[in-house]
């Protein structure tokens with residue numbers, strides 16, 4: 312469920328207003344001021360501006376957006392491409408959906424500013440297949456941009472500024488969110504990540520230089536350009552400026568999206584979501600989508616930005632916060648999580664293909680009351696054998712949550728083995 316984002320900030324300020332979804336409504340509320348300003352600038356200065364803004368990608372890895380743009384080759388000997396990653400398949404993450412449904416022009420304006428900065432002639436927007444409404448809204452918005460001369464040839468009358476946008480639907484595979492899996496899928500092949508190097512900036516979609524950015528990353532760009540560096544740098548933390556859309560799900564009173572500055576304490580965000588449901592005690596919180604290691608109730612003071620979360624052994628990821636109360640069986644959480652990763656592994660790497668299957672089998676066995684102490688020893692070793700060994704970071708994403716659950720909730724696993732059953736009768740249904 313998506314509730315009204317009620318923390319007023321720049322991205323979501325007008326999301327409640329249906330007119331904001333239309334080009335005229337967007338323009339009336341300041342839309343496309345950033346692009347008008349951008350085309351007055353030299354492309355290299357624009358890349359520098361985004362670099363200095365400290366904007367970090369909102370797709371999960373938190374890489375500097377300006378730096379990524381600077382990797383694109385200069386010169387016009389080969390066409391350059393942008394890809395907007397709208398696959399959003401990380402369980403617990405639903406922010407890109409809201410941007411596409413309520414403010415699609417923010418993302419499109421960000422794409423156009425980036426296109427001017429790096430000299431890209433075309434953008435592919437790769438949208439998660441299940442996102443039917445967002446796809447329709449983005450398609451409608453792209454149509455409006457063509458009609459009003461924001462897309463096509465000589466954009467804003469600027470000679471040499473030509474850009475096209477193609478909206479492409481995915482078909483429901485988590486791995487197609489990984490940027491090179493996405494590129495393969497876009498080319499009509501199986502969505503299997505590529506070995507790197509070469510990196511997409513050298514050899515991306517259809518062999519052309521390509522930059523891949525997340526929906527939300529693009530959506531921040533117009534505000535940075537229109538309102539300036541000082542304004543942006545004053546929000547969030549020194550290393551992670553700006554706001555983000557934190558998605559809060561799980562056992563809270565009011566699940567939803569909350570736009571807040573990066574660095575807001577975790578406990579404060581959960582309070583915005585009404586606190587733990589039914590006044591129960593908190594047991595654990597996943598801070599950034601299912602692939603990120605879990606935190607404990609004593610971590611509620613942590614500031615939600617990568618530099619602080621990494622000190623506690625976890626990451627910001629996509630900012631999808633999943634709250635679990637005292638009734639939750641953490642072995643069940645491990646079983647569900649490992650089921651997802653076993654199913655979604657693309658199967659190219661042995662460590663990932665076999666490791667995710669083994670982890671799932673063991674977690675399921677322990678949860679069903681058939682586990683032994685030897686299972687726990689195996690679970691201690693397996694994630695470490697997968698991490699950092701594979702073509703893409705999926706295997707790390709599959710290993711981290713299990714490591715986190717074992718680190719913090721070993722007692723839950725041991726209680727299942729001792730009792731030969733699940734000792735949490737009130738936990739969620741499998």
Ligand SMILES: Cc1cc2nc3c(=O)[nH]c(=O)nc-3n(C[C@H](O)[C@H](O)[C@H](O)COP(=O)(O)O)c2cc1C
Pocket residue numbers: 367368369370371372373374376379396397398399400401485486487488489490491523524525526528529703704705708
């Ligand atoms: C398994 C896996 C799944 C991913 N899924 C997504 C996704 O759904 N959306 C997204 O934007 N990035 C996803 N990423 C991150 C992308 O590979 C890439 O880093 C991102 O799109 C870059 O955009 P940004 O720099 O703007 O964050 C995923 C990465 C991995 C390893």
Ligand code: SF4
Pocket residue numbers: 486503504655656657658659660661663664701702703704705706
């Ligand atoms: S790590 Fe897993 S998902 Fe990534 S390429 Fe290897 S098998 Fe595929």
